[in-house]
Structure formats: C-alpha cells, structure tokens
Amino acid sequence: MELLSLEQLRLWIFTTAAAIEQNANALSDLDAAIGDGDHGANMSRGFTAVTKKLEAAPSTDVGAMFKTVGMTLISTVGGAAGPLYGGFFLELGKQTAGKQELDAATLSSILAAGLADIKRRGKAEVGDKTMVDALTPAVDAMQLAGNDITAATRAAATTARDAAEKTSPLLARKGRASYLGERSIGHQDPGATSSALLLEALAEVSAK
Amino acid sequence: MELLSLEQLRLWIFTTAAAIEQNANALSDLDAAIGDGDHGANMSRGFTAVTKKLEAAPSTDVGAMFKTVGMTLISTVGGAAGPLYGGFFLELGKQTAGKQELDAATLSSILAAGLADIKRRGKAEVGDKTMVDALTPAVDAMQLAGNDITAATRAAATTARDAAEKTSPLLARKGRASYLGERSIGHQDPGATSSALLLEALAEVSAK
C-alpha cells in the first residue's frame, strides 16, 4: 500500500481504542507491579472519550483529527501518560494540518516528531524503561522499511513489541517505577506496552 | 474436713488466679463469640493484681483478706465482671470480718450472700445467661451437702461446671451478649465459666 487515507487513519484510532480496551487489565497489572496500577484504566478512559469525540464530529482533515485525539487524551487520561500521548498526537496534528492522506515517508517522519515531543516533555532517554524504549526503535525500523506502508508499519509493530518486552530487565529511571529502584527490575513497562499496542493497531489497519 | 483456715482461703484465691491464668484465652474466646472478647484478659489482670497484693501484705483475718480481694478486683478488672466479682468478695469480707476460719455452714451462707450482691447489682435472674446461672445452683448444692467441706465444695464445683455448660442453649438477656439476640444462642457464657473455675479452685483446696 502506498497511502493511508483520513478514513484509514481514523480507523487506526478506533482499532487502538479497541486494543486498549481489551488489554486494560493487563496494562494495569503491569503498572501495579512497578507503578500505581492505573495505566490501563487511564488509557481506556482516554480512548473511549476519543472514540466518542471522533464519531460525534467526523474531522475534515488528518491534522484536525489528530488534534482532536490529542486534546481529548490530555483532558481525560491524566497521570503521566495523558500529557505524553496527548502531546504526541497534538504533534502529529501539527505536522499533518490540511492533509487528506499520508505516504510512508510522511507517516514515519510525523511519528518521529511525535516521539521527539514525548522525549522533550518527559526527558526520558532510551533505556530509562519508558514508552520511549518501544517507540524509538519502532520509528527507526519504519524509516528503514521504505515506501510500502503495510511492510513499514508491520516492521514498526513487531519492533515495538519486542522492545517493550526488552524493558523488563531494565532499571527504571523515569516515572513512578524509578521510585522502586532495584525492585523495578524484572517487570515490563506498561507505557512501552501500550505504545506497542498503538503501533500494532496501525499495522493491522495498513494491512487491510 | 470441718474447717477452712485463713491460710487455706488465701490458697483458694491463689489457686483461682492460677486457673484463670491458664484459661484466660479460653474465656476470651467464649467472650469473643457473644461479647467483646476481653473476659479472660480482664480476669487475669485482676487476679494477677490480687495475688501481688496478698503476697505483699498477708491479711490478719478472713474478712480483711476478702476485702482486699474485692477492692483490688474492682480497681483492676473493669467491664461488667469487675464490679460483680469485686462486689461479691467485698460481701464475703463483710460477712467474715475478724474470722480466722470458716465451717461449711458459714462458707455456704457467705457464698449465698455474695451471690445475692451480684444479683442486686446486675439484676440478673437464673436463665439470663450470666454467671448467676452457674453460682445459684452451686450454692444450693453446697447448702444441701452438709458439714463436710470437702464434699460440699466438690458438689458446688461439679454443679457449677454443669450449669455453666448448660448456659450454651440460652438466649442472653443481660450483658453484652443480649445485644446479639438470637445469635447469642449456642455459646457458653464466659462469666458462668469463670465462676465455675472459682468454685473448682475452692474444691481443690478443700480436698487437700
């Protein structure tokens, strides 16, 4: 596939919402081990609200749609994930203002911009045991994968899932998990896991 | 045996203290089922204090000794049992002022007077599921038993133990247990049980 349409990108959000809903308890359990056990509830509250918003008022262009997603996440998720994922989608919105469709190059460049916003806000680097650990290699993989969106998003999704699993042995240096010190080792990071779900949903949509 | 000496009556108190100490948890468990679970702790706190007092200052006569026991129980036991057992021994003290020894008739008459004080204070009748249920038949049995103290006190002890066990099917009408209504049925009354220990100790001492 060469292009993702506004319709397909909306479908990406809906598919993500469904995946978050399905995995809400699993995400909260991961967070209970090294955080405060609310990541699943926070994310599903946010994406439920996003789904309502998008269904109520179909956006006219990709930028407007991503902006709605970002604003809604910021005002409903709370916690650390709210501003981070919210800012991520606001950034995607800025990059795609007025657009009706995206090609592979644009897609990977805007995801890179969104990731940059997360790193700016959260000051986390790769290895700090956060969502950055899943998003960074995934975005790299996508950029290398070339112009077929189906292949590129699949590469990103697979990389993200592996990278999320690889956060388990890490010592947390950011977020609540860092309060646990050594005790944070041996548990997979919930935010990295939800980021993997986000990219998996994108790959699914792009495969259709 | 015809007479109980001051020394033997002191021994009665020490023997009671030991029996209470041994059965403290059992008494508290009975109280937990239909009361507030403190009868054993209350009684052992009281009789520990009594033992200290009596060992510190050997009393000159039976009346003085019983008075010490009563005063000490009142100021250390608390709860319902404190005033009741305390008043019981104060009454025994009044009845035996100046005495150095007691015969069977006197012994049963003073126990009857002590019981009367408990009933005056607590307004409980036989069948209300209280210590009165154990003491009343025991005192009667003793009066019928005649002049041999060993036999009389043994009769009282046996009767008290049986009567205490018979409180189990009763519906409590006095004390905390009465708050439970129907739920008080099927549990043996802690106060009746401690009364039986008191008389068992008397029988033991009289058998020596």
Added chain:
Amino acid sequence: MKKLINSPENVVREELEGIQLAHGDRVRVSLDPFYIARKDAPSKGKVGLVSGGGSGHEPMHGGFVGLGMLDAACPGHVFTSPTPDQMFEASKAIHGGAGILHIVKNYTGDVMNFDLAADMLREEKIEVASVLTDDDVAVQDSLYTAGRRGVGLTVLMEKLLGAAAEKKMDLAKLKALGDSIRATGRSMGMALTPCTVPHAGKPSFELGENEMELGIGIHGEPGRKRVPMAPADQITEMLMEPILSDLPFKRGESIILFVNGMGGTPLIELYIIYRKAAQIAEKHGVKIARNLVGSYITSLEMAGTSITALRADDNLISLWDAPVNTPALRWGI
C-alpha cells in the same frame, strides 16, 4: 495481627504518653490511675463533665477533653470499661465546686463502674449526676435486655453538654438537657471487616468477602445480623430508614446528622455515605441543620460506618456552634 504497637499490655499507657507529648498545651494526663484532664481544670463554679469507656474508640473520649467539651476522660483497657478509681480521681481532680456530671454509654460494665465511682464521690460530699446514651436502634429495648447500646450520640452529647457547662449551666439543668438529648438521638452502624483487639491477637469475628455485619456496636462484636454485601446507597438506606422511623423524625424537623467512620474506612467513602444520607433525609422532609463527617467514635481499625441523627432546635444548634477546642474537635476558637 499487624499493628503499630510495642506490646498489647502497654498500648493504653503509651498512647496516653503520646497524647501528653502532643497535646500537653491543652490536657494533663494521669498515668496512675489513667485519665486525661483539661489542663485549665478545675474551673470555679463550672459543672465538671467526665466521661470514659474502653479504649479503641479514639478519638472518643480523650480527644474530646478541652474547652467547650469534656473536663476529663477515663480510658479503660481496649474495649473494657474503666474502673471506679479512675472516674473517682478524675472527677475529684477537675471538680470546680459545682458538681460532676458523668456521661455514660449504656453498657452493663460502664454503668456499674460509674455507679461505684459516684458512690465514692458522694462519700466525699461531691454532688454527682449521670447521663446515659443508649441510641443504637439495632438493639431492641426491653425489660429483658441490657437495653440499647450507647454509640454515636455520645459524641454529640459531649459536645452539646460541654458547651452548656461552659455557659455555667447548673448540674440539674445539664442533667435534664442530657436526658432530652438522649431521648431525641438515634444511631445505627455496620461493618465490612472485624477488628483485632491487641491482647486477643485475632479478629473479633470472621466475615466472608461478600458479607457484612449490620447493627454492630463499637466493641468489634458481630452485629444483629449478617447480610450480603451491598452498594453504598443501599447500605445507607439500611441504616437511615431504621433511624428515622424509630424516633420517629418527622417532616419539617431539623437534625444534626453525623456520619461516622469505624476506624479503617477512608474519608472518601464517608462522603459517599453522607451524600445518600442527606438525600434520604431530604426525601423525608427532614432538614439537616448541622453535620459532622469523620471517624470520631471507632472500633480500632474496623472498616464500616455508623450514622447518628439528633433532633436539633435553635438552642441545640447554638450549643453546637459554640466554641470548642479539643484535640479532635475544634471550631470557633
């Protein structure tokens, strides 16, 4: 049993030492016998208010010693009524020459021990009267029981009589006021969990994950009945309806509404209970003139709640609003 204690025997003494260290500006603690007295007592010509009861109900009673409330409180061992010598010494220590009023919760032990103390005080020519609280509607009152238990109303009683005593109301009038408060206040409580008496070392009863105890007292004892777990709104109805219908509280009347936590229940849940209780009062046309929400009469760490309603005329409301300065209840000063 997991508790922040050193040993069951020392719980009360060490608590009292902590209270002396924390609140020595307002109270004076006696360790032999145990009692907590107002630092500025006795106050001449003022009736001395003395209460007491088993420990484990904190902040009641010790936390209510101070201006506008109690002159002294006598803590017994956990859930065990204190002894006459405590009440006698405490009463003597704070006697300002205008007599002593004992506020007694209706339990056989408390009543008999306070009676003995009153006898001892009278022998010293000190005038003594006593007021009972027996507000628990879960217990049927009858000639064949120990009567109803004194529970949440005791907190309101101590605040209101304390304010009246501060205004130098005499002993007879205070006793009469107390009796009228006793006659117009009702309470009921429930538990989600038992509690563990330190020297017992194990829970006072066992309760399943889907059960609760309805009609509990304040001594960790089981309630009148065990019922299936229910949502907060239904639980509030199970407490409010018996309370309102017992007196009964009538349409157009004003009340002081007190939603109490049993010790282990977080405040966030008490406000959820208060919300429904206020809605039920409104439905019955009963006006909430004043309210109190918090854990003031507890059963150690028990999770649960109790509700108390007291008929409140303007006089009672002004006594409620009067200044109070105690470790646990304070306003207007």
Added chain:
Amino acid sequence: MKKLINSPENVVREELEGIQLAHGDRVRVSLDPFYIARKDAPSKGKVGLVSGGGSGHEPMHGGFVGLGMLDAACPGHVFTSPTPDQMFEASKAIHGGAGILHIVKNYTGDVMNFDLAADMLREEKIEVASVLTDDDVAVQDSLYTAGRRGVGLTVLMEKLLGAAAEKKMDLAKLKALGDSIRATGRSMGMALTPCTVPHAGKPSFELGENEMELGIGIHGEPGRKRVPMAPADQITEMLMEPILSDLPFKRGESIILFVNGMGGTPLIELYIIYRKAAQIAEKHGVKIARNLVGSYITSLEMAGTSITALRADDNLISLWDAPVNTPALRWGI
C-alpha cells in the same frame, strides 16, 4: 474488594457531591470539570492557591480548601493526577487578580499536567507560578530518577502558604517561601497493608503476616524495601533517623512534627508512634515547636504511617498558628 461505594466509575463524583452537601457553607464543587473551590473566592488582590492530585488521599486536597489554606483543589481519579482543564478552570474560577500559585507534588504526571495548565493560563494573561514538594527521603534524588516524591510536607506547605496568601503576600514572595519550605521539610512512610484501588479491585501488592513495606509513597505502591514486622518504637526509628539525618536537622533547631496515618490506621496507634518520634527528636536536641497527629494524607484504607519534619522559625510558627477554616483542618476561627 469490600468498600462503601456504588461503583468504581462514580467514586470521585459521588464523593464530590457528598462534600458539596456536607460543606456547602464553605466550598463550591464543580462537577465538570472536577474541582472544589472556596465559596468566597475569588478574593481581590489575594494570590490564588490551587493544588490537586489523584483522589484516594483524603482529606488532601479537597479537605484543605477554605480560609487560610487552599482556594481550590483538583481531584483526579483515584491515584491518577488530574488533567490540565481542571487546573485551568479551577484557577480561573478563583483568580483574584494577583496571580495563581500551583502547589504540585513531584510526580511526573502531576508536574506535566500542571505545566500544561500553566501554559493555558498564561495564554489568558494570568500570572502563574508553581511550588513543588519532593520531601520523601526514601527515594534517592539523582539525575537518573524522577526525583523524590511529594508526600506529607504537602499538607504543611498548603497550610503555611495559605496563611501567607491570606496576609496578601505577593506571588513572588509566596513562591520563594514555598521553595524554602520545600528545602527544609523531610518525610518517610511505611505500610502494614496494601490498599485496593476501586477500579483495580484487588490489593496493590501482597504482604505477609510478618512483613511490612518501608519507604512507601502515597499511591499504594510497594516501598523501597520489604522488611520483617517490628515493634512501633523500632518502626518509628526506621522513619525518624533517615528524616533527621537527611537535611540534617541540627541540635537546637525547632521543627513542626507531623505524624500521619495512611487511612486504615487507628488514632491510638498514631499516638504511640508520636510518643517515640518525640523522644527521638528530644534525643537529637531538636525542639518540637508544633505538631500534627492524624490521617491527613492517605492511601485509601492502607494501614501504615508517615512522619514529616519541617524546620520552623518564628515566622513559620506564626503562619502555622494563623486561623484556618477548612473541612479537615481548623483552628483560630
């Protein structure tokens, strides 16, 4: 999970409705978005103090809204920081023209959400500053962590800045005062039991009958380490020594000492902790100028305690003594 709630989704809304019903004389509750504001706000020329955080810490923060403390509080879902729109609306609602000070506990989520709210307020030409609390000595501060957590000091911070703001101190001075309080207050906490977040439905961690968690935060998370159960006096040492040595508090200094309950711990135990904490302070030659004992910053029904010490000069002590009238903290009025 046994709780006095109707459903996990409605816990915060129904709590807020209860607070409105109980304290409508002092506060105004907004349900969309969630916040609690002083009824008499905005007050002209006074800096508006706004705090907030996840729910489940009651009475913090909503119970501290009122004269001499906060102008508004924003409750998030249980243990989840609130969102920027709440802080934005609350701040606008109570803005008296002298700017807004946000009191923020140092958690990644709280900090980022308050930052977003501050940006939104600045776009409306409202002056905003913020003060952080990061007083938890259990967490090592370093470039490689999220820094220390804000815990018990937050309660003292809100009282003290509230008193200063009431005296019309300007935003810059308030911010400076807050930073100096931040620099001189230290805390540490421990837990005997976990707590259960309503929408999680199960305990936040498992703990054996002979274990406790040392160095916990206030979100039901496990502590820095799990250690064997110990007597209250030893537990108090495990908390006090790290606190005193961290700043360090020096011989001859005065402090405000705050012994806090985590929600499920009865008051009787807190006084046993306070007793030992005061003895330890004395041993170190540190004078306790003022104290606070009670459950003011909690983790739902968690059993445990935290201790906070704040260096206190005469100026801070007079701010502490200044009148405060909130649902949870009240004196002098």
